[in-house]
Amino acid sequence: MSDQGIPFGKVPPEILSQFALSRTGARRREVVIGPDIGVDAAAVDIDGDILVLSTDPITGAGKNAGWLAVHVACNDIAVHGARPVALLVTLLLPGESATAHLDRLTTDIDRAARDVDVAIVGGHTEVSGAVTRPVAVLTAIGRVERSKLIQPAAARAGDDVVLVGSAAIEGTAILATDFADELRPAVGADVVERAQGFWDGVSIVTAALLAAEIGAIAMHDCTEGGIITAVHEFAVATGLGVRVVVESIHRREETDVIASHFSVDPLALVSSGALLVAARRELDIASRLRDAGFQAARIGEFTATGRRLLLRGKSIPLVPPARDELWRLLEERAGI
Amino acid sequence: MSDQGIPFGKVPPEILSQFALSRTGARRREVVIGPDIGVDAAAVDIDGDILVLSTDPITGAGKNAGWLAVHVACNDIAVHGARPVALLVTLLLPGESATAHLDRLTTDIDRAARDVDVAIVGGHTEVSGAVTRPVAVLTAIGRVERSKLIQPAAARAGDDVVLVGSAAIEGTAILATDFADELRPAVGADVVERAQGFWDGVSIVTAALLAAEIGAIAMHDCTEGGIITAVHEFAVATGLGVRVVVESIHRREETDVIASHFSVDPLALVSSGALLVAARRELDIASRLRDAGFQAARIGEFTATGRRLLLRGKSIPLVPPARDELWRLLEERAGI
Structure with missing residues (x-):
């Protein structure tokens, strides 16, 4: 097992079950929707409202990649009846053309976030030898009244x-x-x-x-x-x-x-x-x-x-x- | 500007200011702490409590990388007086040795999350040609009463x-x-x-x-x-x-x-x-x-x-x- 490869793309469910879904840290009573195969957003009860959370990467700064990433992240939140509120954005850039990639991604992300009335509240931007093309990871946070969470x-x-x-x-x-x-x-x-x-x-x-x-x-x-x-x-x-x-x-x-x-x-x-x-x-x-x-x-x-x-x-x-x-x-x- | 490179590592403040901090989507009244140079966590007022949010990548599956990443993310939350509650984990893996990398990262992350009593509530795992070594992006979510937020x-x-x-x-x-x-x-x-x-x-x-x-x-x-x-x-x-x-x-x-x-x-x-x-x-x-x-x-x-x-x-x-x-x-x- 120690050297097993996995094809490019989403990791197969059986491997996720073995290595990820069995390792989910502490059990906390706040967790309403936790990680599972096919689950695109999490829900956390914070004694008042429900937080709905979703994280997803995009790899590549193709035309409209950042724009699309914001909308997909916010879509994941809205299907639970929650209004998207905030986004966290982690950007990892290859050394070459780093500012051009950054410029395109942040312009796209900003425009889409305004489009759905969501604030970008934090992030991290780094140039890294670990990536061969731009990687953006968007985490969207939304909220909904407890009685209105849709599952x-x-x-x-x-x-x-x-x-x-x-x-x-x-x-x-x-x-x-x-x-x-x-x-x-x-x-x-x-x-x-x-x-x-x-x-x-x-x-x-x-x-x-x-x-x-x-x-x-x-x-x-x-x-x-x-x-x-x-x-x-x-x-x-x-x-x-x-x-x-x-x-x-x-x-x-x-x-x-x-x-x-x-x-x-x-x-x-x-x-x-x-x-x-x-x-x-x-x-x-x-x-x-x-x-x-x-x-x-x-x-x-x-x-x-x-x-x-x-x-x-x-x-x-x-x-x-x-x-x-x-x-x-x-x-x-x-x-x- | 279209082809300017940036050295490996954190992106310099002047470039961040130009391309990222000026593009933060919609203005929303919920944002208490937004993105800024040297700001490691965001705070969002959700009509009750304050959510404190932080996201950070690690690149590489070296000894204890996942363990350390969880603790650093939760540390960022706790310095605002907020108790870390939940983590979202995005893992991007190179094709080779993907299961070995996954195994080590999720074991480390799970152990650290139990250590600080935090639940892993969601994530995304993908094998991607965009990375040459494992990349993990951890987003930590904590909460604190509004009057107790520390800034x-x-x-x-x-x-x-x-x-x-x-x-x-x-x-x-x-x-x-x-x-x-x-x-x-x-x-x-x-x-x-x-x-x-x-x-x-x-x-x-x-x-x-x-x-x-x-x-x-x-x-x-x-x-x-x-x-x-x-x-x-x-x-x-x-x-x-x-x-x-x-x-x-x-x-x-x-x-x-x-x-x-x-x-x-x-x-x-x-x-x-x-x-x-x-x-x-x-x-x-x-x-x-x-x-x-x-x-x-x-x-x-x-x-x-x-x-x-x-x-x-x-x-x-x-x-x-x-x-x-x-x-x-x-x-x-x-x-x-």
Whole structure:
């Protein structure tokens, strides 16, 4: 075991269970949500309110990396019904171009933090030989009244599964940004320009806080692996089955055009900006969110057991893709 | 500017001011202590208590790195009079020996977290090509009643400066661990063994919380650059002058023997485990801390202006060393 490697990417659950989840320091009564596989935020009871906490790294200072990192961190907080308040930012930079990397990251992070009304309250910045490209670790802190903390386990069979937002708007924005020159002649400059504007839609904080207020039972934000993966994760988190009608998942026209150009499946393409909400059927939360100006649709329901997709009326098993379509495409392109 | 490099290590203050401290997201009324040069923890008012937050990276999985990282993070919290409650841990691992690195880090972190009664509530573990050796980013969260938050600016001229603990116990433990084979024949196996036990003394959490209860006005933990650097930082943070009697700084015998062997100055050697406390003279906090079983001594006082050391009765300017004696020694040894 002493020399076992692990492939690049998230560490596999069985290794996490063995080495990390069994080693969580002291037991403290304040811990409401602790670390676990698939848990993206922690909750700590501080005798008054609940603190919701989330930490995540980004590796690389690509276009909009800092912007995206802030929104993803705040999204993790908001799905628990908590308002993001503060961010801590640790930046590790390689020696070369250190100020250029720093400049881009802090500009991006600052802009996104203003966008979601969150203060950056601390951090640490260091140039280190341990990194080959910029690494940022963002820790987001939010708060919610104790009685209003939202946890997936509260969902039950029969609850609506509602999608707020559209599939793959993040993936669409990334493709439109990184492959602009290839896309313009193929799909038109206007489509590319509109798709690049999708960056503005990667935050689900406002939608999640409104959904919580209306009466959401549980929420889950979509990220890597797209809507299909998020639906699967949501079902696992609730401990329920789920049945989703594929045709009811909203996609913007630009997403369809660009996904088609690259032959990628928009339902398995990275989807920050899309939010899954569970709510009691009688609440009709989808129409109430639409009334408030959000794109929202009931896409299915939680069931007692089984995870199924209904595609053109045919029921097929819901199996999350092995990896996000974006990484598949980037690897394919790198191989050309 | 677009290609300017920065030397390895902490990013210089002028670059931080330009690129980071001017970009701190939204202004929120909850922020009590925000990011600034030399500020090691943030404080957020959450309508009830004050949250104290600190984040710091360690790069490398050397002996005791994870152990030390937890204690340093919790020390940063405790100097504000706050009890550390929870930790978030982000681990980035190189592909090779990933499980061995993970195993050592999580074991160390878990042990230290139990030691200071802190729960690990969340995290993220990833294998990444962005790192050449393990990187851990620890975020510590503590809490304190609003009226009991301790901030350096409350100190005033005439306050005692008290040292709790001894100089360079961290540096002594590192040298005794890393150079054990060289030291044993030179200073004796018993000295080396006792010095290796100094690891157990790097937490100042208990001492700081007790000092806060007794009536400490301000506190500062010692880390890189040793006691001399910490005294200088403490004076800068309070906005006061300071006068310290060098002979009153306690050093353990093992520290003197080992520092002498390597010709390093123990007062400029990394000193986690030592705590500086400012308190009103009439409180005689040093003797009250001694009564409670701590090594504690009045080493000087805050003054209106000037930063001076009294060495054998002679007043000399207090100038922090350019770098920690440990790094100087390691570089010297690497050059041989």
